[in-house]
Amino acid sequence: MTSTGRPYRRHRRITVVSLLLLVLSMTLGPTPSSAAGADWWNPTARPAPDSGIDVTGEPFTGTNAQGEVRGFVDAHDHLFANEAFGGRLICGKVFSEAGVADALKDCPEHYPDGSLAIFDYITRGGDGKHDPVGWPTFKDWPAHDSLTHQQNYYAWVERAWRGGQRVLVNDLVTNGVICSVYFFKDRGCDEMTSIRLQAKLTYDLQAYVDRMHGGAGKGWFRIVTDSAQARQVIAQGKLAVVLGVETSEPFGCKQVLDVAQCDEEDIDKGLDELYALGVRSMFLCHKFDNALCGVRFDEGGLGTAINVGQFLSTGTFWKTEKCTGPQHDNPVGTAASGAEKDLPAGVEVPAYDENAQCNVRGLSALGEYAVRGMMKRKMMLEIDHMSVKATGRVLDIFESASYPGVLSSHSWMDLGWTERVYGLGGFVAQYMHGSEAFSAEAKRTDALRDKYGVGYGYGTDMNGVGGWPAPRGADTSHPVTYPFRSVDGGSVIDRQTTGDRTWDLNTDGAAHYGMVPDWIEDIRLVGGQDVVDDLFRGAESYLDTWGGTETHRADANLAEGAAAKASSEEWNPFTSYAAGRAVDGDPGTRWAGDWSDDQWLQIDLGATHLIGRVTLDWERAYGKSYRIQLSTDGRNWRTAWSTVSGDGGLDTARFTGTPARHVRVQGLARGTQWGYSLREVGVHSG
Numbered sequence: 001m002t003s004t005g006r007p008y009r010r011h012r013r014i015t016v017v018s019l020l021l022l023v024l025s026m027t028l029g030p031t032p033s034s035a036a037g038a039d040w041w042n043p044t045a046r047p048a049p050d051s052g053i054d055v056t057g058e059p060f061t062g063t064n065a066q067g068e069v070r071g072f073v074d075a076h077d078h079l080f081a082n083e084a085f086g087g088r089l090i091c092g093k094v095f096s097e098a099g100v101a102d103a104l105k106d107c108p109e110h111y112p113d114g115s116l117a118i119f120d121y122i123t124r125g126g127d128g129k130h131d132p133v134g135w136p137t138f139k140d141w142p143a144h145d146s147l148t149h150q151q152n153y154y155a156w157v158e159r160a161w162r163g164g165q166r167v168l169v170n171d172l173v174t175n176g177v178i179c180s181v182y183f184f185k186d187r188g189c190d191e192m193t194s195i196r197l198q199a200k201l202t203y204d205l206q207a208y209v210d211r212m213h214g215g216a217g218k219g220w221f222r223i224v225t226d227s228a229q230a231r232q233v234i235a236q237g238k239l240a241v242v243l244g245v246e247t248s249e250p251f252g253c254k255q256v257l258d259v260a261q262c263d264e265e266d267i268d269k270g271l272d273e274l275y276a277l278g279v280r281s282m283f284l285c286h287k288f289d290n291a292l293c294g295v296r297f298d299e300g301g302l303g304t305a306i307n308v309g310q311f312l313s314t315g316t317f318w319k320t321e322k323c324t325g326p327q328h329d330n331p332v333g334t335a336a337s338g339a340e341k342d343l344p345a346g347v348e349v350p351a352y353d354e355n356a357q358c359n360v361r362g363l364s365a366l367g368e369y370a371v372r373g374m375m376k377r378k379m380m381l382e383i384d385h386m387s388v389k390a391t392g393r394v395l396d397i398f399e400s401a402s403y404p405g406v407l408s409s410h411s412w413m414d415l416g417w418t419e420r421v422y423g424l425g426g427f428v429a430q431y432m433h434g435s436e437a438f439s440a441e442a443k444r445t446d447a448l449r450d451k452y453g454v455g456y457g458y459g460t461d462m463n464g465v466g467g468w469p470a471p472r473g474a475d476t477s478h479p480v481t482y483p484f485r486s487v488d489g490g491s492v493i494d495r496q497t498t499g500d501r502t503w504d505l506n507t508d509g510a511a512h513y514g515m516v517p518d519w520i521e522d523i524r525l526v527g528g529q530d531v532v533d534d535l536f537r538g539a540e541s542y543l544d545t546w547g548g549t550e551t552h553r554a555d556a557n558l559a560e561g562a563a564a565k566a567s568s569e570e571w572n573p574f575t576s577y578a579a580g581r582a583v584d585g586d587p588g589t590r591w592a593g594d595w596s597d598d599q600w601l602q603i604d605l606g607a608t609h610l611i612g613r614v615t616l617d618w619e620r621a622y623g624k625s626y627r628i629q630l631s632t633d634g635r636n637w638r639t640a641w642s643t644v645s646g647d648g649g650l651d652t653a654r655f656t657g658t659p660a661r662h663v664r665v666q667g668l669a670r671g672t673q674w675g676y677s678l679r680e681v682g683v684h685s686g
Contacts, residue, residue, distance in 0.1 A: 041162070041220065041237070043212035047099045049136075051155035051498040055162040055517070057491035059220075061237035069234040070488065071166025072520065073538035075409035075429035076459030077513075078246075079152045079205070080198040084174035086185025089119055090463050092134060092150025094157075094201070095208050104153060104498075106132035106141075109184050118183060120148040136499025144468045144509035151462040154205060154221075156514030159496060161220055161239040163517025164487050166539040167230065169281065169409065171244040172198040173464065177288065177313045191247045192270070199243060199277040206241075225278050227547040234539060242546075244382065245274060245282035253291040253366065257315040260291035260366055267370045271377055280546070281380040281407055284370055285390070288313060292370055294361025294387035296329045296412060303333015307349055308340060317350050323358040324647065327388045327414040331357055362389030371397055378550045380405040383421075384412035395420050396650035400615040400682065405549035410459030411441075418445055422452040427545040429457030429538070432510065434469040435519065439527025442534065454544075455537025462513050469519060471509040478525045479506040480518055487524075487536050493517050558611075559583045559663070559683040563604040568594035570675065582678040590619050592677040599667045599676050605660075605683065608632055612657040613684040614641070615650065616665065619677035622648035625669035626676075630660035637664060646671060657686070 041059050063069055082090040088107050096103035109116040114130040121128025130140040134149075141149040157168070172195045179189035187193075202223060209219035220238045224230040230240035248254075251270030253262040274282065285293040288310045297318060298306050311317050318332055332352045340349055363371065363386075371394055374381055381398075383391045383406060391413060398406055404425030408417070411431040421428055430441055442456060449456060462468070472479070482504070483494040495502050496514045503511050505518035524532045566579035570592035577592035579601055593599040614628050627642035641653040648671060663683050667676045 040213075043209075043219075044214050046212055049499075050100050051153060051514075052496065053155060053159050053162060053514075054494045054496045055159055055486075055491050056494075057486070059162055059237040060164075060488045060490050062235055068537075068540040069166065069231055069543065070536060071234060071539040072164050072487075072516075072535050073167035073169075073429070073455075073457040073542045074160075074165060074460050074516070075167075075169050075407065075427065075457040075542065076244075076246075076431075076461050076464075077152065077168055077170055078173045078461070078463040079157075079170045080201050081173050081463035081465075082150055083198050083201065084179075084194050086179040086182055086189060087187050088184040089148065089178070089182060090150060091148055092153070094150065094152050095154045095205055097208075100153075100155075100499075101135045104134040104138075104150060106134055106149070107184065117148065120146065136501075138499060138501035142512040144470055144511050147465045147467065151468075151512040153498075153512065153514075154209065155498070156496070156512045157239075158220065159514035160516040162486075162491060163493055163520070164491075164536070165239065165516060166234045167240050167242065167542055169242045169244050170202055171246040172202075172279070173246045174198075175248050175287065177248070177309050181309075191249050192252070192273075195245060195247060195274075196277070199279070202241065202243060223278060225280065227543045227550055230543055230546070240539075242281065243277065243279045245279055246286055246382070246385075247283070248286045248288045249290055250282065250284065250292070250370075253370075255289065255291040255314055255316070260364070262291055262366065264366065264369050267366065267373055271370070271373050271379070275377050275379065279379075281382055282374070283382040283385055284367060286385045289316070289318065289359070289361050291364060292367035293363050293390040294359040296385055296387055296414075297332045297357075297359065299330050300333045301335040301337045303330075304335055304337040304349060305333075305339040307333065308337070308343060311343065311347070311349075319350075319360040320352050320356040321358055321360045322353075322356045323388065325388075325392075327392070327416045328357040329359050329388050329414075359387035359389060361387060363393040368393070368397070375401065375403055375405070375552075375554075378405070378552065380407050380546060380549055382407050382409055383417070384408050384410055386413070388414055391417060393649065395424070396652070398424050399652045400617075400650055401552075401554055402613075402686075403549070403552055404545055405552070407545070409457070410461050415445075419448055422448055422454060425545055425548045427454070427457065427542050429459045431466070432458050432460045432462075432468055432519070434472070435522040435526040436472075439523055439531050442527060442531045446530070446534075449534060455539070455541035456531075456534040457538040457542060458535065460510075460513065460516065468510040469522075471505065471507050472522070474504075474506045476506065480504075480521050480525065484521050486517065487520065487532055493521070555684050555686060557585075557682045557684065558605050558609055559603050559681050560585045562606060562683075564591075564601065566591060566593055566601045567599045568675075570594065570677075577677075582681045585680070587617065587679045590677050590679045592619070592621065593667070593675040595670075595673070595675040597667065597669050600664055601676075601678060601681065602634075602662060602664045603681060603683065604634065604662055608659050608661045609683075610657045610685050611640070611660045611663065611683060612655060612686045613682075614653045614663060614665075615680075615682035615684070616653070617650050617679040617681075618646075618648045619679055620648070620672065621674035621677040622646060622671040623665075623667045623669070623676050624671035626665060626667045628653050628655075629664040629666055630658050631662040631664070632660055634662045637662075644669075 091107035110132040174194040406426035564579040581589040582591035
């Protein structure tokens with residue numbers, strides 16, 4: 001069926017080792033396909049034996065009548081997490097030149113009965129025992145609640161593509177601390193080494209699929225490095241694969257006793273390397289506070305374990321403070337944990353005030369350098385896992401520059417930020433919850449998507465140690481009925497079979513990636529067609545955000561280097577706080593006025609310009625009530641914008657474009673006992 005409707009914008013107690021592990025959460029004689037030739041979507045040769053796809057019909061190609069691409073977007077998956085954390089945490093491979101039997105087999109320590117499947121025991125409960133045999137029986141895995149076995153076998157991803165998915169973000173992922181404490185590993189724990197390997201394997205998978213379809217460029221799995229390329233791939237009916245990064249210490253930027261272990265040169269080199277690998281989106285922090293930003297906390301015993309892990313890795317525990325606005329981080333996990341016994345003698349996990357739920361760590365100076373470095377490279381920034389303080393600063397920076405490259409890909413930001421993300425032109429996806437919970441959350445934000453004309457995404461986070469939708473049961477009032485038609489109406493989707501095992505969403509839940517189309521059908525039955533229609537617009541909306549990021553141009557700051565004067569200038573024999581310091585292009589300098597309410601800073605642009613945006617980067621001494629005034633002659637002023645609820649930080653004032661040569665920041669009431677102090681004032685035409 002064709003997506004229609006709403007307007008759309010184009011464009012038990014265990015050791016610290018165990019608990020820390022919870023942080024994360026061709027061929028064997030290729031045979032000719034009987035459905036080759038004109039059926040471009042079927043391979044001319046596939047490993048034999050191999051998994052079934054169990055989807056019939058031609059994948060939809062082209063765009064809709066408005067020229068928009070169609071299809072679903074998974075904004076957060078981990079294809080090659082089996083190569084992370086030392087290589088033995090997730091068992092099984094995405095693909096193997098030796099075939100499915102080699103790819104889908106358990107880790108050696110899980111044989112003969114799972115007794116040493118420590119991570120499976122921790123994450124799934126019970127005694128951890130299971131049948132380790134994968135191909136062809138798959139008695140116990142993959143499963144919706146088994147977090148240790150491969151869920152992204154290439155043929156299962158192929159089924160999701162055949163079912164209507166057109167964008168997949170493959171987040172290269174690892175965690176050095178988890179790797180270091182896990183008992184089984186076959187490689188080192190350097191995070192960037194793992195990221196490089198996973199990037200290489202993604203390209204190897206592309207070549208693997210290409211060979212099945214007759215040569216380079218002919219396969220359905222296409223890695224893309226810009227939005228235009230992605231649109232071309234999707235118009236051909238293929239899957240556009242985007243590389244992202246989710247790791248705790250990017251570029252080695254950890255902190256030890258609050259001392260950064262990286263510098264600006266490391267950040268530049270790291271960003272350049274990632275960009276060259278094809279990475280276009282990334283997280284700056286994940287689970288542990290690092291040298292770039294503070295994190296959004298985990299709750300319960302898991303939170304305690306991660307907090308212990310942070311201390312063992314960095315020498316610091318999480319620190320909290322009362323939140324200054326409506327947004328807040330997750331409550332800090334304080335449940336008793338066996339992890340605490342592994343702390344040094346005399347060291348205890350701190351007690352936390354339940355009324356103080358915000359991480360004191362925000363975006364550090366190095367973190368801001370990394371954010372601006374990503375902006376220069378036209379990369380998209382993931383804000384899930386960032387503390388409220390860090391996220392707020394990122395959104396301030398992006399709003400001051402009208403930069404749209406912001407992503408929330410799997411429900412880990414404060415939902416109060418959603419409209420700010422949409423207002424920037426960013427993209428939001430929800431974690432792959434069960435159909436009932438997913439539909440309820442989708443409907444909660446439905447009005448915002450209508451307002452901004454955007455589609456919706458999901459983040460499966462498969463291989464990401466998070467857990468996936470459980471079966472709703474065969475006796476539910478509205479089960480998925482097989483076979484069913486794809487959302488576009490052109491394909492028929494039946495139960496998926498691999499080897500001797502056939503999966504049914506009603507009784508198995510979302511056990512592996514191939515169940516994504518079944519899960520979307522379940523959403524249609526539970527949440528209604530409108531939710532699915534929003535999801536079907538997801539690819540277009542994601543590419544709108546990406547394209548806007550690529551074409552963003554930082555407009556000129558008309559104030560930089562301009563003449564400035566102020567009502568007063570704080571005197572210091574060693575440091576100048578003159579008015580010109582707020583327009584010198586250096587955020588390390590500032591203007592500071594006398595400690596009284598009625599103060600002003602005035603800028604002469606030298607000529608009349610059409611002014612529509614002014615940005616104010618406050619030092620700690622900020623204005624609570626102030627106004628932006630404009631003048632063409634420096635004598636007659638009009639107020640273009642004002643506020644009585646300023647909270648410091650980076651403020652952006654937008655207003656109807658107005659001709660002006662002179663800009664004045666008129667302070668009316670201070671937000672602190674000090675005066676007013678501005679690091680930089682930016683004046684822009686739009």
